[in-house]
Amino acid sequence: MTTLEARPPLHQLSTCLLLGHQLGQSDDTAPITSALVRAFNGEREVRVLTAIGTLLRGDATAAQAELARERLSGDADAGTLVFALADRLAGDGDAWRRPVDHVLATSSEPALRSLAYLIEASGPT
Structure with missing residues:
Protein backbone atom coordinates (compact mmCIF):
# COMPACT_ATOMS: atom_id res chain seq x y z
CA MET A 1 0.00 0.00 0.00
CA THR A 2 1.43 3.37 -1.00
CA THR A 3 1.44 6.45 1.20
CA LEU A 4 -1.36 8.01 -0.86
CA GLU A 5 -3.54 4.94 -0.49
CA ALA A 6 -3.01 4.90 3.27
CA ARG A 7 -4.09 8.54 3.77
CA PRO A 8 -7.79 9.19 4.30
CA PRO A 9 -9.36 11.32 1.59
CA LEU A 10 -9.69 15.01 2.35
CA HIS A 11 -13.47 14.86 2.35
CA GLN A 12 -13.41 12.34 5.20
CA LEU A 13 -11.07 14.52 7.23
CA SER A 14 -13.21 17.56 6.47
CA THR A 15 -16.31 15.69 7.62
CA CYS A 16 -14.60 14.70 10.86
CA LEU A 17 -13.59 18.32 11.44
CA LEU A 18 -17.16 19.54 10.86
CA LEU A 19 -18.58 16.88 13.15
CA GLY A 20 -16.02 17.54 15.87
CA HIS A 21 -16.88 21.23 15.95
CA GLN A 22 -20.61 20.53 15.76
CA LEU A 23 -20.34 18.27 18.80
CA GLY A 24 -18.21 20.80 20.69
CA GLN A 25 -15.06 18.67 20.59
CA SER A 26 -12.82 21.36 19.12
CA ASP A 27 -9.75 20.31 21.13
CA ASP A 28 -9.99 16.80 19.73
CA THR A 29 -9.92 18.10 16.15
CA ALA A 30 -6.43 19.66 16.42
CA PRO A 31 -4.65 16.83 14.53
CA ILE A 32 -7.28 16.94 11.79
CA THR A 33 -6.97 20.71 11.58
CA SER A 34 -3.19 20.43 11.18
CA ALA A 35 -3.51 17.81 8.48
CA LEU A 36 -6.06 19.83 6.53
CA VAL A 37 -4.03 23.04 6.78
CA ARG A 38 -1.09 21.18 5.25
CA ALA A 39 -3.28 19.55 2.59
CA PHE A 40 -4.99 22.81 1.61
CA ASN A 41 -1.73 24.80 1.82
CA GLY A 42 -3.40 27.34 4.07
CA GLU A 43 -5.83 27.93 6.88
CA ARG A 44 -8.74 29.64 5.12
CA GLU A 45 -10.58 26.50 4.03
CA VAL A 46 -10.17 25.06 7.52
CA ARG A 47 -11.55 28.25 9.07
CA VAL A 48 -14.60 27.97 6.79
CA LEU A 49 -15.16 24.35 7.86
CA THR A 50 -14.71 25.27 11.52
CA ALA A 51 -17.19 28.11 11.22
CA ILE A 52 -19.76 25.83 9.57
CA GLY A 53 -19.27 23.16 12.23
CA THR A 54 -19.76 25.56 15.10
CA LEU A 55 -22.72 27.14 13.32
CA LEU A 56 -24.35 23.69 13.11
CA ARG A 57 -24.03 23.61 16.90
CA GLY A 58 -25.85 26.95 17.05
CA ASP A 59 -22.76 29.07 17.71
Missing part, protein backbone atom coordinates in the same frame (compact mmCIF):
# COMPACT_ATOMS: atom_id res chain seq x y z
CA ALA A 60 -22.06 31.77 15.11
CA THR A 61 -19.12 33.38 16.93
CA ALA A 62 -16.39 31.66 14.88
CA ALA A 63 -17.99 32.74 11.62
CA GLN A 64 -18.58 36.25 12.91
CA ALA A 65 -14.93 36.55 13.95
CA GLU A 66 -13.80 35.43 10.50
CA LEU A 67 -16.22 37.85 8.85
CA ALA A 68 -14.75 40.68 10.90
CA ARG A 69 -11.24 39.63 9.85
CA GLU A 70 -12.18 39.42 6.16
CA ARG A 71 -14.09 42.67 6.25
CA LEU A 72 -10.75 44.48 6.18
CA SER A 73 -9.87 42.98 2.79
CA GLY A 74 -12.98 44.28 1.05
CA ASP A 75 -13.14 41.14 -1.09
CA ALA A 76 -16.08 38.77 -1.07
CA ASP A 77 -16.05 35.18 -2.25
CA ALA A 78 -17.85 31.98 -1.34
CA GLY A 79 -15.98 31.66 1.97
CA THR A 80 -16.80 35.22 2.96
CA LEU A 81 -20.43 34.61 2.09
CA VAL A 82 -20.49 31.55 4.36
CA PHE A 83 -19.34 33.78 7.21
CA ALA A 84 -21.92 36.41 6.19
CA LEU A 85 -24.69 33.78 6.24
CA ALA A 86 -23.75 32.79 9.78
CA ASP A 87 -23.84 36.41 10.88
CA ARG A 88 -27.20 36.92 9.20
CA LEU A 89 -28.70 33.83 10.82
CA ALA A 90 -27.34 34.86 14.22
CA GLY A 91 -29.27 38.11 13.89
CA ASP A 92 -26.79 40.03 16.05
CA GLY A 93 -25.97 42.81 13.62
CA ASP A 94 -25.45 43.77 10.04
CA ALA A 95 -21.82 42.78 9.36
CA TRP A 96 -23.21 40.40 6.75
CA ARG A 97 -24.49 43.30 4.67
CA ARG A 98 -21.14 44.56 3.31
CA PRO A 99 -19.93 41.35 1.62
CA VAL A 100 -23.42 40.61 0.30
CA ASP A 101 -23.71 44.09 -1.20
CA HIS A 102 -20.20 43.79 -2.63
CA VAL A 103 -21.05 40.53 -4.42
CA LEU A 104 -24.32 41.89 -5.75
CA ALA A 105 -22.62 45.05 -7.01
CA THR A 106 -19.49 43.51 -8.54
CA SER A 107 -19.84 39.79 -9.23
CA SER A 108 -21.13 38.29 -12.43
CA GLU A 109 -20.77 34.73 -11.10
CA PRO A 110 -24.28 33.25 -10.85
CA ALA A 111 -23.52 30.97 -7.88
CA LEU A 112 -22.12 33.80 -5.76
CA ARG A 113 -24.99 36.12 -6.69
CA SER A 114 -27.56 33.43 -5.83
CA LEU A 115 -25.94 32.84 -2.45
CA ALA A 116 -25.86 36.60 -1.79
CA TYR A 117 -29.58 36.88 -2.62
CA LEU A 118 -30.36 33.95 -0.33
CA ILE A 119 -28.44 35.54 2.53
CA GLU A 120 -30.23 38.81 1.99
CA ALA A 121 -33.62 37.07 2.08
CA SER A 122 -32.85 34.85 5.08
CA GLY A 123 -32.38 35.57 8.73
CA PRO A 124 -34.59 36.81 11.51
CA THR A 125 -37.65 38.72 10.51
Whole structure:
Protein backbone atom coordinates (compact mmCIF):
# COMPACT_ATOMS: atom_id res chain seq x y z
CA MET A 1 0.00 0.00 0.00
CA THR A 2 1.43 3.37 -1.00
CA THR A 3 1.44 6.45 1.20
CA LEU A 4 -1.36 8.01 -0.86
CA GLU A 5 -3.54 4.94 -0.49
CA ALA A 6 -3.01 4.90 3.27
CA ARG A 7 -4.09 8.54 3.77
CA PRO A 8 -7.79 9.19 4.30
CA PRO A 9 -9.36 11.32 1.59
CA LEU A 10 -9.69 15.01 2.35
CA HIS A 11 -13.47 14.86 2.35
CA GLN A 12 -13.41 12.34 5.20
CA LEU A 13 -11.07 14.52 7.23
CA SER A 14 -13.21 17.56 6.47
CA THR A 15 -16.31 15.69 7.62
CA CYS A 16 -14.60 14.70 10.86
CA LEU A 17 -13.59 18.32 11.44
CA LEU A 18 -17.16 19.54 10.86
CA LEU A 19 -18.58 16.88 13.15
CA GLY A 20 -16.02 17.54 15.87
CA HIS A 21 -16.88 21.23 15.95
CA GLN A 22 -20.61 20.53 15.76
CA LEU A 23 -20.34 18.27 18.80
CA GLY A 24 -18.21 20.80 20.69
CA GLN A 25 -15.06 18.67 20.59
CA SER A 26 -12.82 21.36 19.12
CA ASP A 27 -9.75 20.31 21.13
CA ASP A 28 -9.99 16.80 19.73
CA THR A 29 -9.92 18.10 16.15
CA ALA A 30 -6.43 19.66 16.42
CA PRO A 31 -4.65 16.83 14.53
CA ILE A 32 -7.28 16.94 11.79
CA THR A 33 -6.97 20.71 11.58
CA SER A 34 -3.19 20.43 11.18
CA ALA A 35 -3.51 17.81 8.48
CA LEU A 36 -6.06 19.83 6.53
CA VAL A 37 -4.03 23.04 6.78
CA ARG A 38 -1.09 21.18 5.25
CA ALA A 39 -3.28 19.55 2.59
CA PHE A 40 -4.99 22.81 1.61
CA ASN A 41 -1.73 24.80 1.82
CA GLY A 42 -3.40 27.34 4.07
CA GLU A 43 -5.83 27.93 6.88
CA ARG A 44 -8.74 29.64 5.12
CA GLU A 45 -10.58 26.50 4.03
CA VAL A 46 -10.17 25.06 7.52
CA ARG A 47 -11.55 28.25 9.07
CA VAL A 48 -14.60 27.97 6.79
CA LEU A 49 -15.16 24.35 7.86
CA THR A 50 -14.71 25.27 11.52
CA ALA A 51 -17.19 28.11 11.22
CA ILE A 52 -19.76 25.83 9.57
CA GLY A 53 -19.27 23.16 12.23
CA THR A 54 -19.76 25.56 15.10
CA LEU A 55 -22.72 27.14 13.32
CA LEU A 56 -24.35 23.69 13.11
CA ARG A 57 -24.03 23.61 16.90
CA GLY A 58 -25.85 26.95 17.05
CA ASP A 59 -22.76 29.07 17.71
CA ALA A 60 -22.06 31.77 15.11
CA THR A 61 -19.12 33.38 16.93
CA ALA A 62 -16.39 31.66 14.88
CA ALA A 63 -17.99 32.74 11.62
CA GLN A 64 -18.58 36.25 12.91
CA ALA A 65 -14.93 36.55 13.95
CA GLU A 66 -13.80 35.43 10.50
CA LEU A 67 -16.22 37.85 8.85
CA ALA A 68 -14.75 40.68 10.90
CA ARG A 69 -11.24 39.63 9.85
CA GLU A 70 -12.18 39.42 6.16
CA ARG A 71 -14.09 42.67 6.25
CA LEU A 72 -10.75 44.48 6.18
CA SER A 73 -9.87 42.98 2.79
CA GLY A 74 -12.98 44.28 1.05
CA ASP A 75 -13.14 41.14 -1.09
CA ALA A 76 -16.08 38.77 -1.07
CA ASP A 77 -16.05 35.18 -2.25
CA ALA A 78 -17.85 31.98 -1.34
CA GLY A 79 -15.98 31.66 1.97
CA THR A 80 -16.80 35.22 2.96
CA LEU A 81 -20.43 34.61 2.09
CA VAL A 82 -20.49 31.55 4.36
CA PHE A 83 -19.34 33.78 7.21
CA ALA A 84 -21.92 36.41 6.19
CA LEU A 85 -24.69 33.78 6.24
CA ALA A 86 -23.75 32.79 9.78
CA ASP A 87 -23.84 36.41 10.88
CA ARG A 88 -27.20 36.92 9.20
CA LEU A 89 -28.70 33.83 10.82
CA ALA A 90 -27.34 34.86 14.22
CA GLY A 91 -29.27 38.11 13.89
CA ASP A 92 -26.79 40.03 16.05
CA GLY A 93 -25.97 42.81 13.62
CA ASP A 94 -25.45 43.77 10.04
CA ALA A 95 -21.82 42.78 9.36
CA TRP A 96 -23.21 40.40 6.75
CA ARG A 97 -24.49 43.30 4.67
CA ARG A 98 -21.14 44.56 3.31
CA PRO A 99 -19.93 41.35 1.62
CA VAL A 100 -23.42 40.61 0.30
CA ASP A 101 -23.71 44.09 -1.20
CA HIS A 102 -20.20 43.79 -2.63
CA VAL A 103 -21.05 40.53 -4.42
CA LEU A 104 -24.32 41.89 -5.75
CA ALA A 105 -22.62 45.05 -7.01
CA THR A 106 -19.49 43.51 -8.54
CA SER A 107 -19.84 39.79 -9.23
CA SER A 108 -21.13 38.29 -12.43
CA GLU A 109 -20.77 34.73 -11.10
CA PRO A 110 -24.28 33.25 -10.85
CA ALA A 111 -23.52 30.97 -7.88
CA LEU A 112 -22.12 33.80 -5.76
CA ARG A 113 -24.99 36.12 -6.69
CA SER A 114 -27.56 33.43 -5.83
CA LEU A 115 -25.94 32.84 -2.45
CA ALA A 116 -25.86 36.60 -1.79
CA TYR A 117 -29.58 36.88 -2.62
CA LEU A 118 -30.36 33.95 -0.33
CA ILE A 119 -28.44 35.54 2.53
CA GLU A 120 -30.23 38.81 1.99
CA ALA A 121 -33.62 37.07 2.08
CA SER A 122 -32.85 34.85 5.08
CA GLY A 123 -32.38 35.57 8.73
CA PRO A 124 -34.59 36.81 11.51
CA THR A 125 -37.65 38.72 10.51
